[in-house]
Each structure stands twice: as structure tokens, then as C-alpha cells.
Amino acid sequence: MSQSSSGVYTSSDSFPKSFSSGYSELSSTSISLPFATRHRVLDEQTCDSGLCSPLPSDRFKYITWHQLEGHDIHGTQIHCPRVRKAPSDEQLFLRGEECGHLMRKRKTEKEDVKNRLQENWENSLEVNLSYQDLGDSYQQENFYRILRRLIRVEKLQLIDNSLMDLSSFRLPRCKELNLNKNYFSSFKQLPKIPQIQHLSLAENNIQTLCGLSSLRMSPLESLNLKRNPCEFQEQYRMKVFSSLPNLKVLDGIPKMPTDCALAEQSLISKMCLIL
Known part of the structure; x- marks a missing residue:
């Protein structure tokens, strides 16, 4: 089991034994996330079918792995780091999702450089980039950009990426x-x-x-x-x-x-x- 210099857990003990899970796996340790509170119910709306929507995990669907620092989730707890980017504010508005995601702060140039340094893909030996949900063309471009940087990878998993x-x-x-x-x-x-x-x-x-x-x-x-x-x-x-x-x-x-x-x-x- 190895870990890249970026701090992202990108290794697996063996070739994947089961592919039944379509989500990023977290460690078995107890993690307290902000959406798992009694106040979450107030933010949810009930649809005509009587089911609560959206799901708690939907609040994090546009967040990449290095943006999880404020949510008590560390890079070493992520088995499938999300590398897809979020839609622009204009696209979210057209989709009617302007209030359905966490507010994203504007990244400064310094923060952008820091994030790029964290993504040390060139030295990664074991990488799992499965289940990326590449729904938009610019998300695919970012995924391919990272794929081209995996020049030393020995074990690579790209399950269910269309x-x-x-x-x-x-x-x-x-x-x-x-x-x-x-x-x-x-x-x-x-x-x-x-x-x-x-x-x-x-x-x-x-x-x-x-x-x-x-x-x-x-x-x-x-x-x-x-x-x-x-x-x-x-x-x-x-x-x-x-x-x-x-x-x-x-x-x-x-x-x-x-x-x-x-x-x-x-x-x-x-x-x-x-x-």
C-alpha cells in the first residue's frame, strides 16, 4: 500500500476484488460531516412522491478531493479522488442548481498553484480514478489532462467512466x-x-x-x-x-x-x- 506525495490515497492492496460500489470509499473510522446534523432536514424539500430530496451526498457532488479539507475528510481517506470540475455559476443557474451545492469560494492564483502542486500525478504509482461521472466536456478534458500526466503509474483503475x-x-x-x-x-x-x-x-x-x-x-x-x-x-x-x-x-x-x-x-x- 503506497501513497503519492500529494497525500492522496491512490493505492490498492491487489487488483480490485469487487466493483459493486459506485462511490468514493472512506475509511472505517468515524467521520463527522456537516450534513449529518439535525439541521439538515430543514434544508431539504419534499417532492411530490413524498421522498426527501436531494440526498445529503448531493451537496458534495461538485467538490474535488483537495477541497474537502473543511469537511473533516483527509486525502488519505479517499480511495477514488474526484478530479472532475464543477459547472460554472451560469450553468448551475440554468440547471436550477444555484442553491443545491455548497458555496465555492473564488480561488486566488496562489491557491490554484497550491492545488496543482498537490496533484503530483507524475510520481504516482497506484491510482484509482474510477466513478468520475464525467458529464460535461470540460470535465472530460480535465480528466484526460491528468491521465496524460500518469507517466510512472503501475496500477491504474478507471472503472465506470464512460x-x-x-x-x-x-x-x-x-x-x-x-x-x-x-x-x-x-x-x-x-x-x-x-x-x-x-x-x-x-x-x-x-x-x-x-x-x-x-x-x-x-x-x-x-x-x-x-x-x-x-x-x-x-x-x-x-x-x-x-x-x-x-x-x-x-x-x-x-x-x-x-x-x-x-x-x-x-x-x-x-x-x-x-x-
């Missing part, structure tokens, strides 16, 4: 990459990952195995393609292992003798029989 194409990005030292629950439709849309060892692409929209050979020269040992359309292809496992000779585990199942049948058949077909 990502479609990262082919223009390069992660030269990345060994473990989790891209579950995104919108990738081809292996050609993956970033450049020459050192990848463990790759997870479960619950995407990968139709065919075309482009899989681009990972042939990598030291890829395990690959997860569960709940992708390509999983239902005929001789699916044989084709994957034939394209990736270094692969040992596919979809959580180790390589079996039957998975090598296609390669053996291909070899036999190329042999010349002399009578």
Missing part, C-alpha cells in the same frame, strides 16, 4: 489496468500499454477479437473480457490464447489443454506431408 477511446494515450509503465464498465468497442481503442501484465475489460462493448494481436508482444498474463459480445464467438478461448502466447488466465480461468487445440491445428495444417 470511456470510449484512449488510443492517443500512453502508459509506459502500467502493469495492471482496470477498464471495467466503460464503452470500449475494440482493442484498437486501448491506450499504449507495452508493460501490461493484467488487463480487465469486463462489461464493455467489444464486438470482435480484431486488434487483440497488438498485445501479442506485451507480457500480458491475465485478461478479463467477461460480459462482452466477443465472449460468445465460436472457439473464443482458443482464438484468444492463439493471439496471446504469454497469456495464462482468461476470464478468471487458467489456460487449459483444450485452449491450445486451435494453435496445434494451425501448426499441423502448415506441415507438408511427404509420402
Whole structure:
């Protein structure tokens, strides 16, 4: 377990075991947040259905990780630091959310420089940027800006970020990459990952195995393609292992003798029989 120089908890003990949670996880220690008070009910309005709205957590949906200092939450307690920016005041007004968020103070130039120094992404080795809720184009631009700075990252989790194409990005030292629950439709849309060892692409929209050979020269040992359309292809496992000779585990199942049948058949077909 490691921690970047920015103070943000960006590590995980192992490749993610469960992806059921869609929110930033806090430590098990007791944390007293300002919205968890008896006065919160006064700020909520009851909708026609009789349910209280908004949820307490909605007050923090536009706050990035380094803005949580005044809410008794520290960077070391955040597993998925939020890097998306908030909409402008004009956009919030058009959405009718001008009173539905915490008042954001105007950042001075000095504070902006301080925040940028905290985001020491270049030296981060383990980063979790999952569940960012990138709803606006400028939020995506800020996310991609940070992604380009991860030049030394070895373990990276980008779960459920509505990502479609990262082919223009390069992660030269990345060994473990989790891209579950995104919108990738081809292996050609993956970033450049020459050192990848463990790759997870479960619950995407990968139709065919075309482009899989681009990972042939990598030291890829395990690959997860569960709940992708390509999983239902005929001789699916044989084709994957034939394209990736270094692969040992596919979809959580180790390589079996039957998975090598296609390669053996291909070899036999190329042999010349002399009578």
C-alpha cells in the first residue's frame, strides 16, 4: 500500500476484488460531516412522491478531493479522488442548481498553484480514478489532462467512466489496468500499454477479437473480457490464447489443454506431408 506525495490515497492492496460500489470509499473510522446534523432536514424539500430530496451526498457532488479539507475528510481517506470540475455559476443557474451545492469560494492564483502542486500525478504509482461521472466536456478534458500526466503509474483503475477511446494515450509503465464498465468497442481503442501484465475489460462493448494481436508482444498474463459480445464467438478461448502466447488466465480461468487445440491445428495444417 503506497501513497503519492500529494497525500492522496491512490493505492490498492491487489487488483480490485469487487466493483459493486459506485462511490468514493472512506475509511472505517468515524467521520463527522456537516450534513449529518439535525439541521439538515430543514434544508431539504419534499417532492411530490413524498421522498426527501436531494440526498445529503448531493451537496458534495461538485467538490474535488483537495477541497474537502473543511469537511473533516483527509486525502488519505479517499480511495477514488474526484478530479472532475464543477459547472460554472451560469450553468448551475440554468440547471436550477444555484442553491443545491455548497458555496465555492473564488480561488486566488496562489491557491490554484497550491492545488496543482498537490496533484503530483507524475510520481504516482497506484491510482484509482474510477466513478468520475464525467458529464460535461470540460470535465472530460480535465480528466484526460491528468491521465496524460500518469507517466510512472503501475496500477491504474478507471472503472465506470464512460470511456470510449484512449488510443492517443500512453502508459509506459502500467502493469495492471482496470477498464471495467466503460464503452470500449475494440482493442484498437486501448491506450499504449507495452508493460501490461493484467488487463480487465469486463462489461464493455467489444464486438470482435480484431486488434487483440497488438498485445501479442506485451507480457500480458491475465485478461478479463467477461460480459462482452466477443465472449460468445465460436472457439473464443482458443482464438484468444492463439493471439496471446504469454497469456495464462482468461476470464478468471487458467489456460487449459483444450485452449491450445486451435494453435496445434494451425501448426499441423502448415506441415507438408511427404509420402
